[in-house]
Amino acid sequence: MKILSNSPIKLPKTKDNNLNRLIIISIVIFVLMAILNPGKFITMRNFRSMSYSFPELGLLSLGLTICMITGGIDLSIVGTANLTSILAAKLMVEAMPENPTSAIIALYIFLAVGVAFIFGIIAGLINGYLVSTFHIHPVLVTLGTWQVFSGIAIIITRGYAIPNLPKPFLFVGNGRFLGLAMPLYIFLALAIVVAVLLRKTQFGRSIYFIGTNATAARFAGIRVRKMLMRAYVSSALLASTAGLLMISRTNQAKADYGRSYILQAVLVNLLAGVNWHGGFGRVIGVAIAVVTLQFLSSGFNMLRFNNFARDFTWGVFLISIMIFNHLMNERKNRLEADIAGAKSVE
Amino acid sequence: MIAPLVEVKNIHKRFSGVYALSDVSLSIAPGEIRCLAGENGCGKSSLIKTIAGVYQPDEGQIILNGQMYDNLRPIDAIHEGIQVIYQDFSLFPNLTVAENLAINSQLEQGRKLVNWADMERTAQSALAHIKVDIPLRSRVETLSVANRQLVAIARALLHNAKLVIMDEPTTALTHNEVDSLFEVISELKSEGIATLFVSHKLREVLDISEKLTILRNGRKVSEGETNEYDEASITYHMTGRHISGNQFTFDATDDEIPLLSVDKLGREGAFENVSFNLSSGEIIGITGLLGSGRTEVALTLFGIHPANSGRMLIDGREVLIDSVDAALKAGIAYVPEDRLIEGLFLERSIGDNIIVSILDRIKDRMKFIDFKKASSIIETWIDTLKIATPNSENPAQSLSGGNQQRVVLAKWLAAESRIFILNGPTVGVDVGSKLEIHTRLRELASNGAGIIIMSDDMPEVVQNCNRVFVMHKGQIIREYKDDFVEDQLISEIENLK
Numbered sequence: 001m002k003i004l005s006n007s008p009i010k011l012p013k014t015k016d017n018n019l020n021r022l023i024i025i026s027i028v029i030f031v032l033m034a035i036l037n038p039g040k041f042i043t044m045r046n047f048r049s050m051s052y053s054f055p056e057l058g059l060l061s062l063g064l065t066i067c068m069i070t071g072g073i074d075l076s077i078v079g080t081a082n083l084t085s086i087l088a089a090k091l092m093v094e095a096m097p098e099n100p101t102s103a104i105i106a107l108y109i110f111l112a113v114g115v116a117f118i119f120g121i122i123a124g125l126i127n128g129y130l131v132s133t134f135h136i137h138p139v140l141v142t143l144g145t146w147q148v149f150s151g152i153a154i155i156i157t158r159g160y161a162i163p164n165l166p167k168p169f170l171f172v173g174n175g176r177f178l179g180l181a182m183p184l185y186i187f188l189a190l191a192i193v194v195a196v197l198l199r200k201t202q203f204g205r206s207i208y209f210i211g212t213n214a215t216a217a218r219f220a221g222i223r224v225r226k227m228l229m230r231a232y233v234s235s236a237l238l239a240s241t242a243g244l245l246m247i248s249r250t251n252q253a254k255a256d257y258g259r260s261y262i263l264q265a266v267l268v269n270l271l272a273g274v275n276w277h278g279g280f281g282r283v284i285g286v287a288i289a290v291v292t293l294q295f296l297s298s299g300f301n302m303l304r305f306n307n308f309a310r311d312f313t314w315g316v317f318l319i320s321i322m323i324f325n326h327l328m329n330e331r332k333n334r335l336e337a338d339i340a341g342a343k344s345v346e
Numbered sequence: 347m348i349a350p351l352v353e354v355k356n357i358h359k360r361f362s363g364v365y366a367l368s369d370v371s372l373s374i375a376p377g378e379i380r381c382l383a384g385e386n387g388c389g390k391s392s393l394i395k396t397i398a399g400v401y402q403p404d405e406g407q408i409i410l411n412g413q414m415y416d417n418l419r420p421i422d423a424i425h426e427g428i429q430v431i432y433q434d435f436s437l438f439p440n441l442t443v444a445e446n447l448a449i450n451s452q453l454e455q456g457r458k459l460v461n462w463a464d465m466e467r468t469a470q471s472a473l474a475h476i477k478v479d480i481p482l483r484s485r486v487e488t489l490s491v492a493n494r495q496l497v498a499i500a501r502a503l504l505h506n507a508k509l510v511i512m513d514e515p516t517t518a519l520t521h522n523e524v525d526s527l528f529e530v531i532s533e534l535k536s537e538g539i540a541t542l543f544v545s546h547k548l549r550e551v552l553d554i555s556e557k558l559t560i561l562r563n564g565r566k567v568s569e570g571e572t573n574e575y576d577e578a579s580i581t582y583h584m585t586g587r588h589i590s591g592n593q594f595t596f597d598a599t600d601d602e603i604p605l606l607s608v609d610k611l612g613r614e615g616a617f618e619n620v621s622f623n624l625s626s627g628e629i630i631g632i633t634g635l636l637g638s639g640r641t642e643v644a645l646t647l648f649g650i651h652p653a654n655s656g657r658m659l660i661d662g663r664e665v666l667i668d669s670v671d672a673a674l675k676a677g678i679a680y681v682p683e684d685r686l687i688e689g690l691f692l693e694r695s696i697g698d699n700i701i702v703s704i705l706d707r708i709k710d711r712m713k714f715i716d717f718k719k720a721s722s723i724i725e726t727w728i729d730t731l732k733i734a735t736p737n738s739e740n741p742a743q744s745l746s747g748g749n750q751q752r753v754v755l756a757k758w759l760a761a762e763s764r765i766f767i768l769n770g771p772t773v774g775v776d777v778g779s780k781l782e783i784h785t786r787l788r789e790l791a792s793n794g795a796g797i798i799i800m801s802d803d804m805p806e807v808v809q810n811c812n813r814v815f816v817m818h819k820g821q822i823i824r825e826y827k828d829d830f831v832e833d834q835l836i837s838e839i840e841n842l843k
Binding site for chain 2: 196200201208215
C-alpha cells in the first residue's frame, strides 16, 4: 500500500490517445488528398458536395455506435433505412391525391415522416427484443433482420424504384440554409443529441456499464433488457432518419440502396475507437471518423479511382484498421501488465 | 546433506522500477513439502513464476538440480521437472479427462491419427499414480473443482515432475477435498517428489507443510521448520503487525420490529421454508455445503430469482422483491461471490463503479446526470472507506483485491442500503484486508445496518456473526445462537457430507 501511494500509478488515458490518433489520421488523409488532387480537392464545390453526402453515413454510424457501446451491433440499419423510407415514399407518392394543395402535401410529408419513425421504432423493438430476450448474438439477430427488412422492402417495391417525391420534401436532402447543406444541420443536431444522450443521461451511462460487464450491470440494478431495447430503438430511429435523407437527396426510394453503407459504418466506428467489445466510444470520434472517410472517398473519386475497386478498398481499409487497433491494444495490455506487475508488489 | 532440487539465490525482480522481489533466496530439497505464505501481492506469484522460468529475474541465480541457469526458459524448467499448477489448472474444459492427460504424449509421438487405447492407458496410469479414480471419458468441465485439480496434478506427474508448485490449491475446495489433496501431497513425498504449496490459509499451512517460507512486500521475512510457528506468529510475519480477533456480539432488544423478516420463503427446486429475522445492528451468518441453497437464498432476497412462496417484511411491512430494482429500492444490497465478474466493472473508473447503482438519484432538474453531485459522492466514499488510489478516474482494475472489495461496498453505501447480503465476502482476500473488511462490516452494523454473511469460512462466520444458520438441501436445519463453539459447527457441517 505504501508503495502504491508513494508512486501513483495512472493508466495512460487511452481514449484521448485514440482521439489524437484519429485527428492525425484525418489531417494526413486530408493533406494527402489535397496534394493528389491539386486545385480540385480544396474547392468550395468539393466541400459542398461532401457536406451533402456524409451525413447519411454519419447517422447510420451513430446508430451503430450506440449498439456497439452496449457490446452489440446493429447490421440491420441499412435494411431499416430502406424499408422505412420506402414506406414513407409510398405514402408520399402513391397515396397522394391528384392535384394536391400545398397544405395536403405538407400533411402527407408529415404523415410519411411519422410512418417512417413508427416503423423504425418497430424494427428497433424487434432487434432489441431478440437480442435481450433470446440471448442470440446481435450479429446473428441483426444479420437476420437486415435480410427480413430488405426482403419486405423488395416485396413492397417489387424491385422498382419509387421516384418523384414531392418537391418540398426534396429540400431536406438538397436544400441550403445560410449557405450550408441541410443534411449537415440534421447530422450536427442529431450528433449533439446522441452525444448528450450518451454522456449525460441515465440511459447513456447505463449502456456503457452494460457494454463493460453485463452481469455486473444486472447486479447493480441496471435494467439491462429495457436499456438494450432502447439502444436498438435509438439505432433504428437514426437509421430511419438516414433513410429519409437518402430518398430526399436522390429523389427516389429503392430497396437495395446503400448496401455498402453497413460496412462503412462499421469502419467509421472502428476508426473512431468505439470498442468492438462494448463499453467505450464517443460521438466526437465518430463525427471525425465519418468526415475522414468522406475525404478518402471523395479523394478517390477525383482520382478516377476504379469504381469496381471500391468495395475492395473499403475491405482492405477495414482489415487494416482492425489490425492496427489490435496492435495498439497489445501495446496497451503490455503497459497494463507492467503496471499490474508493479501493483502486485504493493 | 542432500543436494537441493531448487536453489534460487538473492533474486531481485522489478516491474516499472518497483520491486516485486527483493533479495529473495529459497532452497527446496527433494521430497520436501514447503509452504510459501504471504498476503496477496507479497511476491509469491513472482517467485514461483521466476522458478518456472516465466519471469527472468533482474539479479540473482537460479540453480535447478545443480545446474545453474542464466536465462531460464519455461521449457528448461519443465525439463528439470518443475511443474506449476496455476489456479485455473490450465486444462481443456471441453476435452475428456483422458485427452487432457494424454494430449502431450500423443503429440510427442508425432502421430497423425489418435490412438485412443494408448491414450486411455496413459491416462489411467497417470491417475493410478496418485491413487485416484476419475472416469476417463467424462469431460473436464463436468468435473468438480477438486477432481479437476487432481487431473492437473496427474498431468504434472506425466512430465516426470520433481517439484510440483501449487498456487492457492485449496481456494475452492471443501474440507474433505482439502484432506484428500493433502493425502495426494504425502503420496508425492513418499515418491521423492517435492511440493511447493502457495497459500495464505494459516491452518492449511500448519497442517501440511514441513518447512515454511513467509514473504512480505517482496522480501523473505521468515523461514523455518513449520512446527516452530503458530497461527499468530505466521499472521504477524505476513502482515507485520499483531492482529487479534475478537468476537462480534449483539445485544438484542425484545420489543423491536426486525429490520428484515423472512417468512417461509421458497423457490421451487432451490430452497423451501426459509424463515429468519434480521435486526438492525445484527450480523448473521448462513453457512452450509456447496449446493446447500444459500447462494439461491441470497439471489432471491436480492430479487434476481424471485420467490415462489412465502413473504418478506422490511420494518414490519410486507415488500415484494421481484427484481433487482425492487430490492435496491427496499434498501437491500448484495455483494456477490465473484466480485470480479459480478460486482465490478474492472475497465471503468473507480468513480463510475461507485455511482453505478444511483444513476437515477443523481439527476438534475433537466433529468441529466449531475456530475458535480456524482463526484462529491465519489470523493466522500473514497475518503470514508480509505480506498487507496491517487485518482478516482483510474480504472477499478488498478486497485488491489482489498481495495476493489471496498469499491463494491462503496457502491452500496452510496445507494443508502440498509440490508447487506455478502456472499463469501473475503474469498481470495489476504489476512490484512480481511480484517479491514470485517471491521467495516461491524461498523456498518453499529450504524444500524443488518448484515447477512454467506460463507463457508467457519472462523469468519463464527467470529463475525452473532447468529449462524446452517443450510442443507435447501432448508435451514439449525440455528446457532450466542455462545457456540466453532468446532461444534464445523463437525456438524462435516457430518452433512
